[in-house]
Amino acid sequence: MTVSRPGWFGVLLVAALTVALLFLTLPIVAIFVDTGPLDLVASLGEEGALEALRLSLLCSAAALAVIVLVGTPAAYLLATRRFHGRAAIVTLVELPLVLPPAVAGIGLLAALGPNGVLGGLIEDAGIQLVLTTAGVILALTFVAAPFYLRQAQAGFEAVETTWLDASRTLGAGEARTFLRVAIPAAGPGLIAGFALAWGRALGEFGATLMFAGSFRGITQTVPLAIYERFSTDFTGALALSAVLVAISGALLLSVKLLSGSAWLGGAAR
Amino acid sequence: MRAWILPGLAVLALAGCGADDERATSGGDKPQLTVSAAASLKTAFTRYGEQFPGASARFSFAGSDELAAQIRQGVEPDVYAAANTKLPDELFAAGLVEQPTVFAGNRLVLAVPAEDAEVGSLEDLQAEGVNLAIGSDDVPVGAYTRTVLEKLPPQQSRAILANVRSEEPEVAGITGKLTQGAVDAGFLYISDVRATDGALKAIELAEGLQPSVAYGVAVVKGAMQPEAARAFIAGLLDGAGATALQDAGFEPPPGE
Numbered sequence: 001m002t003v004s005r006p007g008w009f010g011v012l013l014v015a016a017l018t019v020a021l022l023f024l025t026l027p028i029v030a031i032f033v034d035t036g037p038l039d040l041v042a043s044l045g046e047e048g049a050l051e052a053l054r055l056s057l058l059c060s061a062a063a064l065a066v067i068v069l070v071g072t073p074a075a076y077l078l079a080t081r082r083f084h085g086r087a088a089i090v091t092l093v094e095l096p097l098v099l100p101p102a103v104a105g106i107g108l109l110a111a112l113g114p115n116g117v118l119g120g121l122i123e124d125a126g127i128q129l130v131l132t133t134a135g136v137i138l139a140l141t142f143v144a145a146p147f148y149l150r151q152a153q154a155g156f157e158a159v160e161t162t163w164l165d166a167s168r169t170l171g172a173g174e175a176r177t178f179l180r181v182a183i184p185a186a187g188p189g190l191i192a193g194f195a196l197a198w199g200r201a202l203g204e205f206g207a208t209l210m211f212a213g214s215f216r217g218i219t220q221t222v223p224l225a226i227y228e229r230f231s232t233d234f235t236g237a238l239a240l241s242a243v244l245v246a247i248s249g250a251l252l253l254s255v256k257l258l259s260g261s262a263w264l265g266g267a268a269r
Numbered sequence: 270m271r272a273w274i275l276p277g278l279a280v281l282a283l284a285g286c287g288a289d290d291e292r293a294t295s296g297g298d299k300p301q302l303t304v305s306a307a308a309s310l311k312t313a314f315t316r317y318g319e320q321f322p323g324a325s326a327r328f329s330f331a332g333s334d335e336l337a338a339q340i341r342q343g344v345e346p347d348v349y350a351a352a353n354t355k356l357p358d359e360l361f362a363a364g365l366v367e368q369p370t371v372f373a374g375n376r377l378v379l380a381v382p383a384e385d386a387e388v389g390s391l392e393d394l395q396a397e398g399v400n401l402a403i404g405s406d407d408v409p410v411g412a413y414t415r416t417v418l419e420k421l422p423p424q425q426s427r428a429i430l431a432n433v434r435s436e437e438p439e440v441a442g443i444t445g446k447l448t449q450g451a452v453d454a455g456f457l458y459i460s461d462v463r464a465t466d467g468a469l470k471a472i473e474l475a476e477g478l479q480p481s482v483a484y485g486v487a488v489v490k491g492a493m494q495p496e497a498a499r500a501f502i503a504g505l506l507d508g509a510g511a512t513a514l515q516d517a518g519f520e521p522p523p524g525e
Contacts, residue, residue: 109451131434131435132434212435234338
């Protein structure tokens with residue numbers, strides 16, 4: 001930033017950042033330019049909007065609960081143990097990160113749909129997944145989990161092994177060390193993963209539509225409601241989009257602040 | 270720098286329409302004809318496009334309502350073909366397309382899996398535990414479905430609607446839910462059932478219930494290839510397009 005006489009490379013860097021910034025923010029700015037605060041409030045009053053919002057929050061929260069409960073110990077294992085095939089497992093677990101949502105949807109159908117590999121078992125157990133709220137939670141969990149796992153693993157890997165050793169030496173068991181030492185120390189990484197996964201879950205569209213369908217109050221989350229409105233009520237679709245941007249933005253910001261203070265705390269220790 | 274952004278945006282916009290980004294690889298000397306068409310036209314139009322001499326046709330298939338909304342937002346394909354006449358007429362009234370033409374008809378049917386179907390008639394749809402997928406009320410197939418249901422006794426219509434598990438944005442969603450066994454039945458066009466190659470079978474609706482399904486097509490104002498667009502539409506009325514439509518199970522335009 002304090003280059004006295006910027007060379008052509010410096011200019012190129014600044015130009016690249018400017019283009020990236022414009023390109024990435026323009027659609028978001030446009031959503032808010034086209035939607036006044038009044039439109040925003042009015043659109044929430046419309047039939048189905050609050051229902052979609054409630055469903056999105058409920059399903060993403062449920063998905064995140066599952067992801068954290070299962071993902072935290074799984075990531076801890078991947079981060080702290082070295083075993084044969086570990087790299088392969090890490091890659092497999094991260095694979096859904098790069099899957100197109102439509103592929104995720106069709107994969108879920110092929111695995112857990114009525115005609116899927118495990119479809120018979122699920123049906124025999126009397127569980128209905130496709131076209132149900134449970135199906136939405138499942139789809140969100142599938143697409144969002146890798147975001148948390150990845151960050152959590154990195155978070156645990158950054159924890160000083162000497163702390164864990166010290167904890168064990170002092171007589172704390174494996175479980176106690178995990179809960180009392182590893183999790184607080186990996187806090188910022190876990191929180192960052194939590195936010196990314198939640199944001200991804202809130203925005204999920206393709207897998208939800210293919211696996212869980214779209215029905216108001218049951219499976220129609222905010223992104224599906226936006227898509228439905230797009231054809232008849234563009235303003236309404238914009239307003240709902242603005243709400244989703246606001247929620248996701250607030251999520252990202254609060255996590256930045258939270259993890260920032262946690263890092264400061266870590267440095268002061 | 271700006272010269273770089275615009276193609277980038279265009280590619281993204283096309284990807285968003287669900288169109289294949291084949292601009293760079295296909296073509297040659299032939300002009301590119303962009304056609305936004307109702308999802309139910311997929312089989313017939315794809316076949317017609319392969320034979321169409323005037324241009325290399327590129328299709329964007331989606332719900333007619335979504336495609337109309339794109340045109341209202343300034344997207345300019347050369348041809349817009351919808352599964353009703355209402356949407357093209359509305360776009361014409363708004364000055365966004367030229368005078369629409371009715372080019373085909375279709376029949377709404379109750380579609381069920383070809384094997385082990387739990388539903389054998391319209392009456393079976395009210396039974397408890399039956400799962401149904403229909404079009405959302407904005408997409409033509411969903412609007413026609415509601416027209417049919419409104420002709421039934423209110424109690425029966427309510428019972429059927431209570432069994433709806435998904436309101437899909439286009440016919441492809443209904444077909445997919447059916448072939449995957451996610452639902453027991455759905456309302457589709459006869460041509461959609463035909464396109465599944467025997468995976469689904471059609472249960473015809475009684476004569477009095479059948480809605481008049483008419484497909485409208487129009488040249489979009491500001492089309493890059495208006496001449497090819499007109500030739501494409503002419504072929505739908507009489508020529509390779511009409512044959513492809515007939516082969517796919519479409520009917521002649523319903524008489525007024």
